[in-house]
Amino acid sequence: MMTPASFISMLALAAGSPPMGPFGMPEQASTIAAEIDFVYQVITWVCIFFFVLIVFLIVVFVIKYSKPPGTKAEGTATHNTPLEVAWTVIPLILVIGIFYVGMKGYINMRNAPLGAYEINVIARQWSWQFNYPNGATISELKVPRGRDIKLIMSSQDVLHSLFIPSFRVKQDVVPGRLVTLWFNATHEGEYDLYCAEYCGQQHSTMLTKVLVLEEDEFARQIEEDRVFMDMLPPDRLYVAGPRLYARCKSCHSLDGSTMTGPTWKGLWEKTVSGETVFTDGTTLKDLIGEGKMFMNPEDYIMQSIANPQQKIVMNFTGAMPTFQGMLSPLEVMALTDFMKNLDKFDEKGVPKDPEDELQRVIDKAKEAEESSN
């Protein structure tokens, strides 16, 4: 028999909207969320009970016993041992209970089930990078719905903390250690992922999305994320620019404004003409050429990405982390191509010509491949 309530909850499941948590907790979108919220609810009710009791007594006593100055207090005994023992022991029993449910919930959320799908996470100031078993590297976390996911995390610089409120999980990412975290997402959709541990200037922009996808869709997207670079026509590598730029945008603007790093607007022109000046007083012009530090402008860009500390641009600091080994040579070429073709994009990196949209180019390439088979 299907009761109306269960029918409604089925509809909700089908529509993919997770239930809201109690007392202002976010939506419950992982398998552990409901259990944690239960503990949260129990504690909150205990709090409300004691709060109301105490405030009620304060108000009653104040109203009842407010007297003009000089009035002697009616008075009571100065102590009452049984009473005082009672209000020692009753809270003690309550907190033992709370500790116990809290501990159980914690143990369940700590121990990752065997056979979980593993994703490597690299945290760095101020972006997240997710590496998949198939070799795909992306900056948003994509996970299949209903599967145990284990994140194996490391930091390249300082402390960070991976926090997904809707899943009720959080784990500090400690440099020099590998830490893990697991969850199982119950509802398709898009959720916020925050950095919760202060990590410097742009801590508050170290956010990304968690995309929970159905298994098939997940497999398709992750495969595409792996091979999309190979599917691009070699003369239009720049279409991958906006996507790769997502990892650089916390420090580099496209609109000419100065952020942590130099803007990319006009960067290519500046590099070709060699007018870039470095903190040590040297000028790029004198460093480019056969047998010099940089072979050509492309080489300069490539080395700037792989080894940013080598030459620091005047008026900036060495804040840029290295991307050595995190971007393939092809991806670096695509980024360079993007810098060369910035006029094809607006100030947010959206292509002006819809034909330049990455998805469209990939779809076309796929079609072509299929028709040739």
Add this chain to the structure above:
Amino acid sequence: MSIYGDSTKASSGTNYLTHTRGFLSWALTLDHKRIGVMYLVSVLTAFFFAGMAAMALRLELIAPGEWFLSQDNYNQMFTVHGALMVFLVLIPAVPAAMGNFVLPIMLGAKDVAFPRLNLFSYWLWVTGALFFVLALLTGGLDTGWTFYTPYSIEGDDHMSGAMGGVIPALTGAFVLGFSSIFTGLNFIVTIHRLRPPGMTWFRMPLFLWAIYATAIIQVMATPILGITLALLIVERAFGIGIFNPALGGDPVLYQHFFWFYSHPAVYIMILPGMGIISELISVHSHKHIFGYRFIAFSSVAIAIFGFLVWGHHMFTSGQSPLMNIMFSAITFSVSIPSAIKVFNWLATLYKGSISLNTPMLYALSFLFIFTIGGLTGLHLGTLATDIHLHDTYFVVAHFHYVMMGSAMIAMFGGLHHWWPKITGRMYNETLGRIACGLVFFGFNATFFTQFILGSKGMPRRYADYSAELMGAENFEIFHFWHFWSTIGSFVMALGFFLMLGYLVHSMFKGRQAPDNPWGGGSLEWQCSSPPPHDNFSEPPTVGDCYDYSMLEWDEKIQGYHRREEAATSGE
């Protein structure tokens, strides 16, 4: 000459304020009362600057976008706010400022055991404060008051934040640590050696028990902070790997060291506040404190348990699950002594004769706010829920309920309670009540909203929340509650400015204070307001300080006097 002058200023003509004159007579004074007053002025000045930093933070967060502060400015501002409030304000506020003034008089003593050390503590405080100023002049810092490694170790060239001020700030905190240790040492010896005949341990006012328990923490925990900060300075200055994983160090070790001090430090801030509340509630209810021994022992219990729970700040740090479980269990043990105190205070109100004077309003505000602050500690001590709430605004709200709403409110309660004794003047009672109301409502509006922000997942130390980066729904919620939190903070600030106004006014125009305006039974109410240079002209009589049966209200002096005095002084 006031009409009350003759009947109240029973002893000699001068008091500690007029005893000697000139700058040096203050700067080099050995009088605990003057040192207390200097601490008070200094601490309140630091409170003003740290509060202004907080207002800047709240203003930035009233709307999304970097409309008022840049990210760098925001990060430096919350570092300044936290470091000043913790090291310059909260830790010395009650013990060093109020304690210095009140403790020896409560003991019927002429001074603390080591007056020179006391003066030295004060000047160490000033030195520490100057180091903080130096930190701001040398480029500032944006590490947060916690100085977490490896962020605090790396140099300017690796981070784009401000780092030049890290070493001066660490040095400042180091020096302030010694100021705190010496104060604690001084009070321990004073309480052991200078109690008057007849005042047994269990006849001491509860404020003294609280100060004693606090002093033990100060002396035992603060050296750990000193060592930790010194290691950090060495690591930063010479690149020796201690906490930096790049040099083979361990950042989690730093967190252990840091919280081994900084958790007990929470009790350095709150325990003396609780001591004040025990006094205020009993005096203004004109009723014997209920359950003296339970309250006294609970202070000691909090001081002891407080040393064993530091790991609850690190549930998500990567420490082992077994450690997490143990720390969670011990953490709950701290809640019991706190609960005992609250129930005993309630029982003291019961059948009392309550006067709703300004100090009492602060005490009642404390009860309300501390109840919320303490109870929400349960959410954070519980492992399953803390994982979600850690490093969110829920934690920010919780510790402001305990630090600002409890420790500072208690301090202001004490200030209003002892103001007549300190200055010899009464402030405007009506304005006092209005200011207390503004602070109370403003405070709750500022910080209760932050519990909701935190439950929803808003991380702390975020310079911005933006519609571009967050889900639309989350953004809306964050924006709404941040807005109201900021409004609340302005109401609270208004209350504090009003307080500043009438307190300053009272110093010049206030009515002469009677010796015992509230009907207190402890010894400080037996000497004149303000007290003479050496406190008591004749040795005070020591009885039960919570026995109010001998105190009679005297309409003429708007204060209380002892019945036996009433017989002799009846002109």
